[in-house]
Amino acid sequence: MNIEPKRNMPKLPRVIESFKLRSIQTIITFSFTLMTVLVVIAVSIMLYNKFTKTAEENAYLNIQQIIEQVNYHLELYVKGMQDIYEVVEQQINDTPDISSPVLREQLTTLLHTREDLVSVGLFTPEGKLVVDIPALEMRKNTMLEEQSWFESAHARPQKLSFSPPHIQNLYKGQYKWVVSLSRMIKYKDQGTIKEGILLVDVNFRTIDELSRKVSLGKRGYAYIIDDLGNIVYHPQQQLIYAGLKYDNIEATLEYAYGSYIDKPTGEPRYITIRTVEPINWKIVGVAYPDEIVTTKKDLNQFIFWFLVVVCAAVVVLAMFVSAKISQPLRRLEKSVQSVGQGDFSTPIHVSGAHEVVQLSKRFNFMLHRIRQLMDQIIHEQEAKRKSELDVLQSQINPHFLYNTLNSVVRLAEKGKKEEIVATITSLSKFFRISLSKGKNIITLEEELEHVRHYLIIQKIRFKNKFNYAIECEQEALSCMTLKLILQPIVENAIHHGIEKMSDEGFIRIAACIKEERLVIQVSDNGLGMSRQVMEQLLSGGIRSGGSGVGVKNVNERIRLYYGKAYGLRFESELEEGTTVTIMLPVEKNDDEQPDWGMS
Amino acid sequence: MTRTVAGLRVCLMIMLMIVLVSCGGAEPNLHVLEKPKNVDMIVKMDHGDFWKTVKMGAEVAAKEYNVNLTFKAPQNESDIDEQIRLVDESIRNNADAIILSASDYMKLAQVTDRAAYYKIPVISMDSEVASARVKMFVGTNNYEAGQKAAKRLIELTGPDSRIGVMNFVKGAKNADEREEGFMDYVARFPGVQVVDIEYCESDEQIARQLTRKMMSEHPDITGIVALNEVASIGTGEEIQKLGLGEKVKIITFDSPAKVMELLQEGIVQATVVQNPFNNGYLAVRYAVQVMEGIEVDERWDTKSTLIDLDNMLQPQNQKLLFPFVK
Numbered sequence: 001m002n003i004e005p006k007r008n009m010p011k012l013p014r015v016i017e018s019f020k021l022r023s024i025q026t027i028i029t030f031s032f033t034l035m036t037v038l039v040v041i042a043v044s045i046m047l048y049n050k051f052t053k054t055a056e057e058n059a060y061l062n063i064q065q066i067i068e069q070v071n072y073h074l075e076l077y078v079k080g081m082q083d084i085y086e087v088v089e090q091q092i093n094d095t096p097d098i099s100s101p102v103l104r105e106q107l108t109t110l111l112h113t114r115e116d117l118v119s120v121g122l123f124t125p126e127g128k129l130v131v132d133i134p135a136l137e138m139r140k141n142t143m144l145e146e147q148s149w150f151e152s153a154h155a156r157p158q159k160l161s162f163s164p165p166h167i168q169n170l171y172k173g174q175y176k177w178v179v180s181l182s183r184m185i186k187y188k189d190q191g192t193i194k195e196g197i198l199l200v201d202v203n204f205r206t207i208d209e210l211s212r213k214v215s216l217g218k219r220g221y222a223y224i225i226d227d228l229g230n231i232v233y234h235p236q237q238q239l240i241y242a243g244l245k246y247d248n249i250e251a252t253l254e255y256a257y258g259s260y261i262d263k264p265t266g267e268p269r270y271i272t273i274r275t276v277e278p279i280n281w282k283i284v285g286v287a288y289p290d291e292i293v294t295t296k297k298d299l300n301q302f303i304f305w306f307l308v309v310v311c312a313a314v315v316v317l318a319m320f321v322s323a324k325i326s327q328p329l330r331r332l333e334k335s336v337q338s339v340g341q342g343d344f345s346t347p348i349h350v351s352g353a354h355e356v357v358q359l360s361k362r363f364n365f366m367l368h369r370i371r372q373l374m375d376q377i378i379h380e381q382e383a384k385r386k387s388e389l390d391v392l393q394s395q396i397n398p399h400f401l402y403n404t405l406n407s408v409v410r411l412a413e414k415g416k417k418e419e420i421v422a423t424i425t426s427l428s429k430f431f432r433i434s435l436s437k438g439k440n441i442i443t444l445e446e447e448l449e450h451v452r453h454y455l456i457i458q459k460i461r462f463k464n465k466f467n468y469a470i471e472c473e474q475e476a477l478s479c480m481t482l483k484l485i486l487q488p489i490v491e492n493a494i495h496h497g498i499e500k501m502s503d504e505g506f507i508r509i510a511a512c513i514k515e516e517r518l519v520i521q522v523s524d525n526g527l528g529m530s531r532q533v534m535e536q537l538l539s540g541g542i543r544s545g546g547s548g549v550g551v552k553n554v555n556e557r558i559r560l561y562y563g564k565a566y567g568l569r570f571e572s573e574l575e576e577g578t579t580v581t582i583m584l585p586v587e588k589n590d591d592e593q594p595d596w597g598m599s
Numbered sequence: 600m601t602r603t604v605a606g607l608r609v610c611l612m613i614m615l616m617i618v619l620v621s622c623g624g625a626e627p628n629l630h631v632l633e634k635p636k637n638v639d640m641i642v643k644m645d646h647g648d649f650w651k652t653v654k655m656g657a658e659v660a661a662k663e664y665n666v667n668l669t670f671k672a673p674q675n676e677s678d679i680d681e682q683i684r685l686v687d688e689s690i691r692n693n694a695d696a697i698i699l700s701a702s703d704y705m706k707l708a709q710v711t712d713r714a715a716y717y718k719i720p721v722i723s724m725d726s727e728v729a730s731a732r733v734k735m736f737v738g739t740n741n742y743e744a745g746q747k748a749a750k751r752l753i754e755l756t757g758p759d760s761r762i763g764v765m766n767f768v769k770g771a772k773n774a775d776e777r778e779e780g781f782m783d784y785v786a787r788f789p790g791v792q793v794v795d796i797e798y799c800e801s802d803e804q805i806a807r808q809l810t811r812k813m814m815s816e817h818p819d820i821t822g823i824v825a826l827n828e829v830a831s832i833g834t835g836e837e838i839q840k841l842g843l844g845e846k847v848k849i850i851t852f853d854s855p856a857k858v859m860e861l862l863q864e865g866i867v868q869a870t871v872v873q874n875p876f877n878n879g880y881l882a883v884r885y886a887v888q889v890m891e892g893i894e895v896d897e898r899w900d901t902k903s904t905l906i907d908l909d910n911m912l913q914p915q916n917q918k919l920l921f922p923f924v925k
Binding site for chain 1: 662663797860874881902908917924925
């Protein structure tokens with residue numbers, strides 16, 4: 001997976017980039033395609049084999065059935081001929097005199113009822129005509145003694161013999177192709193029983209047509225041979241006689257029934273053989289497997305195109321699916337990358353697969369958590385600082401206490417009872433407000449009270465070296481303020497302004513609300529400060545030496561609590577005095593103050 | 600990474616091989632046309648057993664080699680213009696091959712050249728045509744057939760005899776060749792004299808008239824040769840009618856039933872038969888070979904056979920003499 005940051009390589013175009021060899025998309029596309037194609041090929045091969053085998057078997061079965069059918073018809077036909085022969089023989093047997101007109105009439109009727117029947121003839125064993133139906137003149141030069149029906153009647157007198165088809169040349173009229181049935185029979189001629197050869201000629205046309213109609217595929221055909229291998233019917237008889245065609249007839253003589261593949265000229269031929277029972281003729285079907293099993297070729301083509309289409313479809317599908325899977329991951333990767341570069345604020349919105357959505361959700365959650373933790377860290381840092389400051393401000397300045405107690409001792413020695421009481425009372429109030437139950441925010445009234453007690457103590461201590469005035473708008477009294485912000489400034493004023501003065505000093509504290517701000521001014525008429533000293537004061541270079549909570553501290557606290565818009569402003573002129581302006585937001589007393597979560 | 604690529608390549612190659620192997624069809628038989636082609640067979644006459652047998656043979660071959668066969672012929676053998684028109688028609692119909700049995704050796708030459716010009720191969724069958732563009736000739740060697748007839752006739756009449764010739768159409772190549780073969784053979788016997796040569800235009804009635812005329816003009820004729828089917832019937836029957844049977848020996852051509860009857864009656868002593876079935880069959884077969892671009896011989900001789908009473912009942916001759924089962 002490519003989630004790790006990219007190596008330093010020149011950026012490739014998108015398409016190529018998306019096809020890096022080890023990318024999910026490539027792996028899925030290839031494996032998916034490969035698997036599907038292999039499966040499809042395997043299935044195709046199996047189906048192909050199965051189909052072709054079945055098709056072949058069916059085709060062969062079909063051919064066998066056709067030949068069987070023809071054979072059946074032939075047998076039926078032969079049987080019919082035999083029956084006719086029997087009938088003719090019976091009629092001759094039943095007739096006392098062969099030359100009787102009744103017999104002639106009976107046989108003529110029989111001849112008319114059977115279209116196939118060409119002629120009936122009775123010959124003496126020497127070949128002389130006794131009787132013929134229809135009564136036709138014999139031709140000259142018939143050579144009937146040499147014809148097969150005559151010879152076989154002599155050779156096998158008891159057996160009804162079927163001749164191969166031949167031209168009937170005995171009687172005048174047409175030359176017809178006939179099959180001759182012949183046997184030696186007995187007949188009565190004017191009381192004497194004589195032997196003769198009964199010849200029944202049956203038209204060959206029916207057999208010829210039957211065989212001609214056999215169509216085994218486009219080029220296949222059927223032929224008939226007799227038991228000696230002579231051709232009875234063959235569609236290409238003349239070609240075979242002329243030696244232009246070879247049909248491997250000899251091979252069929254070995255079979256009486258069966259099928260086999262023969263290759264006399266190289267091309268395979270499917271041969272089916274059946275025997276026409278009573279006469280031992282063989283009907284041979286010749287079919288060309290290449291042609292009859294046309295399914296093979298069609299199937300070939302079909303499977304080829306099927307494969308092509310499937311491959312194309314699978315590739316497209318695989319690319320689509322893999323893109324669907326890898327695209328969100330890629331987007332996720334990009335987002336994560338931007339996070340890695342420090343952008344925590346933009347959340348990731350990746351749609352897509354459930355897992356990816358979950359992942360992005362979890363990631364977002366994680367981001368959120370990181371942001372929260374970072375906020376918390378900032379928060380805690382600030383709080384820590386504030387707590388430090390709080391600790392600072394709550395410190396009791398031992399020096400101030402020592403000075404005050406010192407002055408009380410001095411007063412006591414002098415027996416100034418009232419002043420001692422005032423000092424101690426102010427000190428106690430001063431500390432009470434300083435502590436103020438641990439609160440940081442107090443009302444301006446309290447703050448002013450606090451600074452007033454401080455001023456009382458200092459005034460006694462400095463033997464009325466200065467005077468002071470505290471003025472406040474009634475409205476401002478209830479405003480909330482940080483505690484202990486005035487005391488360091490006043491302390492500063494005393495130390496730097498009043499203490500070294502020869503004249504009586506004066507400190508004026510005034511608070512008012514001005515332009516939505518609480519403005520408190522502490523002004524003295526002391527020595528004033530140089531710009532340098534003012535800067536040092538604010539940067540903490542000079543400590544006012546008294547309470548220990550410096551002016552800098554005051555400024556920082558105000559800024560921390562209320563923001564950078566608020567704080568201290570110094571205006572000072574040497575020999576004239578200093579005015580410190582404190583600016584605070586107007587916050588009315590609503591009791592609660594923010595809890596910083598410190599313990 | 601490289602190994603993955605190599606693996607993928609191997610897989611792809613195996614797949615391709617499987618696809619190729621499974622799609623490699625059987626090797627086609629060179630002679631059997633993959634797609635049927637149109638072959639026009641134009642013969643001399645649309646009737647007569649001879650041409651019917653030619654057609655039968657052609658049809659057998661057409662079935663075997665996957666050819667659409669169109670069989671055309673004028674009504675009459677002497678209608679040469681009609682035959683030319685039929686050839687033209689085949690050229691216009693864009694036949695893939697033409698098999699032509701030309702009624703006239705010279706007059707069909709031009710149209711044959713035209714067919715060749717349009718890249719239609721022409722096979723000449725039965726009788727030739729005066730065109731060098733013909734791919735091949737399939738038919739009887741007519742010169743030889745004429746010689747066969749002459750040989751038998753002279754055997755019958757003896758070396759000192761007067762002989763008449765009944766030809767059919769002057770100008771038809773096969774008629775001319777038969778006559779030529781006959782005359783050349785006769786020329787070997789100085790005692791044998793051909794006293795009359797007639798042309799019956801393949802018309803039975805004309806043949807009868809001409810026979811009568813011949814016999815009345817040359818009563819000493821002891822042998823006649825009739826050079827085609829129609830001439831044979833006319834001549835044979837007229838001789839029988841004149842009562843000259845057996846006195847005048849007759850050698851005929853072809854084997855219509857009437858001639859066979861005359862043969863059995865002893866009027867006709869022998870007949871020269873061609874093999875029209877084989878003519879038709881082979882003409883189509885060679886047309887297929889030519890269309891497939893396979894070399895063919897210039898000539899194919901379908902043998903002629905001399906049939907007499909002794910051999911007419913042999914099975915192969917029976918089929919030759921009576922090609923149709925009626």
